[in-house]
Amino acid sequence: MKVIPVVTKESISEFLNFPKLLFVNDKNYIRPLDEDIESVFDLKKNKFFKAGECERFIFKNEENRIIGKIAVFINKRYKQNQPTGGFGFFDCINNQDTADFIFDFAKTWLQERGMEAMDGPINFGERDKFWGLLIEGFSEPLYAMNYNPPYYKSLFENYGFQIFFNQLCFGRKIHDPVADNFLEMHQRISRNENITAKPLQLKSLEKFAQDFTEVYNKAWASHGEGKQLSETQTIKMFKTLKPIINEHISWFVYENEKPIAMWMNIPDLNQWIKFFNGKFGLVQKVLFLIIKKLRKNKKMVGLVFGIVPEWQRKGIDGFMIWEGTKHFREATDFEDYEMQWVGDFNPKMIKIAESLETKVTRKLATYRYLFDRTKEFKRQVSL
Known part of the structure; x- marks a missing residue:
């Protein structure tokens, strides 16, 4: 050989x-x-x-x-x-x-x-x-x-x-029923006038990048192998994602305008780039814009979910998920939701995924x- x-x-x-x-x-x-x-x-x-x-x-x-x-x-x-x-x-x-x-x-x-x-x-x-x-x-x-x-x-x-x-991916149908306990959380948190949920907006991309950084660093950076993100890193990442960001599917929760939770999702790029045979030159980039406009993407991908420690286990997850789900059910064509993989060494995130009434869609090792x-x-x- x-x-x-x-x-x-x-x-x-x-x-x-x-x-x-x-x-x-x-x-x-x-x-x-x-x-x-x-x-x-x-x-x-x-x-x-x-x-x-x-x-x-x-x-x-x-x-x-x-x-x-x-x-x-x-x-x-x-x-x-x-x-x-x-x-x-x-x-x-x-x-x-x-x-x-x-x-x-x-x-x-x-x-x-x-x-x-x-x-x-x-x-x-x-x-x-x-x-x-x-x-x-x-x-x-x-x-x-x-x-x-x-x-x-x-x-x-x-x-x-x-x-x-093991690396576990969890998924569910967008229009499947949401768990009753999430609806109860949403109803309870909705009574708090200081709590609001907002979708990510491209016109305020840097602000949402800053809010993401604050929540992520508090929720995950001190957890296991997590690491601190700088605002510069996050802003760069958000700008890279800008061409594919769907404003209807990423959500943030605030207490008196202070970010306390975030749920970042994007369309699955593979539903568009699978037509390009690995190439992404000028021709493919033009075709991408055309396909993106004309071909409905039916799958969204969960990137990150985080809640600051002081608001964990208080119902913010149910509030945010139902606020977001109600909206993108009406405003988008997405039918399937799948999370990027979660390691089986991370029971905290697995519990969140399971609480969403998801099922394991694929397993990597x-x-x-x-x-x-x-x-x-x-x-x-x-x-």
């Missing part, structure tokens, strides 16, 4: 195109945007290169046909019990020997750099993109979510990988492989 570093235009093209060839008969596969993947490997765009190292490779058989690919990386900010490297963007034919060769290659690469374990498939970046192996719910993926055929699970587990944590096979394997600790 030939191992080829991905450094030339030809090898980059092969790296990007291989999944499309592999899943050509899979109706649920949606090719990610090439530029989203390439940004991961761009030293100028990916801040993780400042504290890490990343290389990617394709693997070819004796007939010079590509049969697998992978990216391997170390990130000094990825703190674990033992030095742990990562790999992602793994794709492979349905052949255990081929998969074992690729996994062995990744293991050696990481051992040479002092690692004692490897996690995968994960991203050389944040957890909100390209993280985890799909093991249940083989439907169309959400934007920037990994997708793979069912046989990948066997390739991983036959090699010896174990699940470090973050796998870990300890190089010392005599060492005790431990799963991710609950928050």
